[in-house]
Amino acid sequence: MLTLFTKSSEKSDLLLLALFAIVVFAMPIWLAPFGAAYPDLMQRFAIFGIFATGFNILFGLTGYLSFGHAAFLGVGSYTAVWTFKLLGMNPIPAIISAVVVAGLFALVIGFISLRRSGIYFSILTLAFAQMCYNLAYSVLTPITNGETGLRVLQDDIRLFDAPTVGEGAPLISHIGGIEMQGMPGFYFCAVLLIVMVGVAMRIFRSPFGMMLKAVKTNQTRLNYTGVNTRPYTLAAFVISGMYAGLAGSLMCVIDPLAGAERMQWTASGEVVLMTILGGVGTIIGPIIGAALIKYFENIFSAFNDQTLDGIFSFLPEPLKEGVVNVTSLFVGDGWNLSLGILFVLIVVFLPGGVTEGLNRTGKFILRRFGIGRDPENEEKTSPAPGE
Amino acid sequence: MGDFISKVNRRTLLKGSAALGAAAFASPYFFTKSASAYVNDPSNKSSVILGFNVPQTGAYADEGADELRAYQLAVEHLNGEGDGGMMNTFKPMALKGNGVLGKKVEFTTGDTQTKSDAARASAKRMIEKDGAIMITGGSSSGVAIAVQSLCQEAGVIFMAGLTHSNDTTGKDRRRNGFRHFFNTEMTGAGLAPVLKSNYGTERKAYHLTADYTWGWSQEGSIKKYTEAMGWETVNAVRTPLGAGDFSQYITPVLNSGADVLVLNHYGKDMVNSLTQAVQFGLRDKMVNGKQFEVIVPLYSRLMAQGAGDAVKGIFGSTGWHWSLQDEGSKAFVKSFGAKYGFPPSQAAHTCYVQTLLYADAAERAGTFNPCGIVDALEGFEFDGMGNGPTLYRADDHQCFKTVLVVKGKENPSSQFDLLEVVEEVPAEKVIYDPNGDEFKGDLGACNAG
DSSP states (O other): OGGGGTSOOHHHHHHHHHHHHHHHHTHHHHTGGGTOOSHHHHHHHHHHHHHHHHHHHHHHHHOOOOSOTHHHHHHHHHHHHHHHHHHOSOHHHHHHHHHHHHHHHHHHHHHHHTTSOHHHHHHHHHHHHHHHHHIIIIITHHHHOGGGOEEOOTTSOOGGGGGGTTTTOOOOOEETTEESSHHHHHHHHHHHHHHHHHHHHHHHHSHHHHHHHHHHHHHHHHHHTTOOOHHHHHHHHHHHHHHHHHHHHHHHHHSOEEOGGGGSHHHHHHHHHHHHHHOTTOSSHHHHHHHHHHHHHHHGGGOOHHHHHHHTTTSOHHHHHHHHHHHTTTSGGGHHHHHHHHHHHHHHHOTTHHHHHHHHHHHHHHHHTTOOSOGGGTOOSSOOOOO | OTHHHHTOOHHHHHHHHHHHHHHHHHTHHHHSOOSOSSTTOOTTSSEEEEEEEEOSSSTTHHHHHHHHHHHHHHHHHHTTOTTOGGGGTOBSOOOOSSSBTTBEEEEEEEEOTTOHHHHHHHHHHHHHTSOOSEEEEOSSHHHHHHHHHHHHHHTOEEEEOSOOOGGGTTTTOOTTEEEOSOOHHHHHHHHHHHHHHHHOSOOEEEEEEESSHHHHHHHHHHHHHHHHTTOEEEEEEEEOTTOOOOHHHHHHHHTTTOSEEEEEOOHHHHHHHHHHHHHTTGGGOEETTEEOEEEEEEOOHHHHHHHGGGGBTOEEEESOOTTOOSHHHHHHHHHHHHHHSSOOOHHHHHHHHHHHHHHHHHHHHTSOOHHHHHHHHTTOEEBSSSSSSEEEOTTTOBEEOOEEEEEEOSSOSSSSOOEEEEEEEOHHHHOOOTTSTTTOOOOOOOOOO
């Protein structure tokens, strides 16, 4: 069963997806013991899950490492907020326009960047993303509102919201009266996450996906056999750009504000970390990675000496003080440090990310209980989705 | 890809329904709102939680750290621990030193990273997860405005920390948001007469401005007041927040014909730009037959400490300074110094005062309901918190109090004694029309969630 996460046949896809849906929808229950079962964080899990899944379509399948994916996230966000400003607070048009614009954007950047591969491709995408960031941050201030961030204001046009203008109605995205905040907002993002994971699965298993894996394995050989790989890589780049655009627009659906820092290179690096942390080329891995990083960012950064005191209150006083002093380096503003350590440990000991860890544990347990080799290991007919 | 659809058979349908069932099972917990009249009502709890949302990383991290110290001190004093600080001088005061409305005050902290996105995520966590009833903090106007509108939508009170842009209580004012700190308009009104008497009326100014809401606001106010007294603005250049290296912006100043450089920067930006301006020898130049001067409209002791000798003789304004000799300031400096070993900054002061003001308003209102607190704070007049008699104006939720014009000390007696107060500008000289063109905004209705 655990091998489902990495190796699977078409048959098990739907089962996996159903299982995934149950896990996602039940997040409010099983995340509660971790202190993460509050809407804002779960929304972020879903949104960054979509972002990382999209990134994985490019990186996991073709091996092209884009270091500028946050640009599409930002473009999606700005498009979504502008759609809110012009058309009204319904999330559907905002999402559609954000995906389209991010896709077009990816087409242009991909067309240029994909002329090179390897490190040159990474540098090109990074350069484009930094350009976008600087444009949004200062040059295009009239469109993006610079550092302050783009917000929806009461006196915006909002064509289809006209009746509510002037009433001072809260500027929150809503469908049919249901405000996209709190739990409804989470379920909205969760449904989209499940759909997008389903789409990603289909791409992984399709002939198109096979072609992308071939690109990753040996692009030169493909070229020799007369296959033009550019259209395939470009398509993968655009698709993953659209995923990022969708994630960007969802960020604005749950909180109608777009800031330039979403495009900064640190944000681009974050999605690379998420994917590697979770497991490159696996369906579920990037989502686990995204959740881990967001968990660290939101929960670990909130620990302060007071909370630590509470946690270690069972220790005797002098010992407690020492433990609190040491641990406080790794929480609060030091959350990046503990994330860094986790990242190093995973890359060194589990190159396949958390999913590899899960697989190993699964196999270990199976062996331990004498169930023997699980049958799916024998089933070598379907290829593993990348390393 | 078509077979994805065709494979939906009975078994898949069952699995799908199982997923939906799980969702339906989970949802009642979250769709049912509690019977409380407002968000995070602490009525059945023994404690009340305040959210301290400050920058712990980024250009304003120093200010953020000092703010957090002040908040912790305020919580101690509210709970009746320590020496009480300003609770001994704050008048009129309803607080009893046993928490607020008999409930112990607890707090949760978060890192805004000086980014609107991160700040809103952190504030949302405080409201949704930790049950914070009030959010306070912010060391950047961009962040303060973003968090203020979030609090308005979420139905909690926002007590702004260090935010100096006019917009916080101007264009972007909100019914649930309050600001004790002063703004760029007051800086302009307070600073201009001092500049006039020291530098004369025929000056050419060159602005370097942090490119976000506060920088724009600061540049606008200084232009407005200096141009009114006859100065000419040669150029105003926007620099990105957290630029680090300002040499490329400072070189052109030398050839611009300007004889005054106005640095609309704050935090580490100001430390860097001022240090570099001095290193470039700007202050030793004679331009147009006059000594070249540098002005830093918004000063803080932390920045003066960072910039070292470069601040000597440079004019600016500040909200509060630890050397003030009124009873409130002395009490605050004493208890802050006793706990941390050094005097508080203006950021610490405003955050401490805001926390006490909130707690007092809740005590007077007899409720934590945001709407009750709004009523209690609007038009509230108080004294004994430093800065003399102060009014929380009802029209825009802005405090009016004494503004300090300061100058970098030539002969500091200690590492904290870096600024000397040149003038205390009384509130009536810096007050302005809340509905003037630059300030017009709509508070809207109070939101209790």
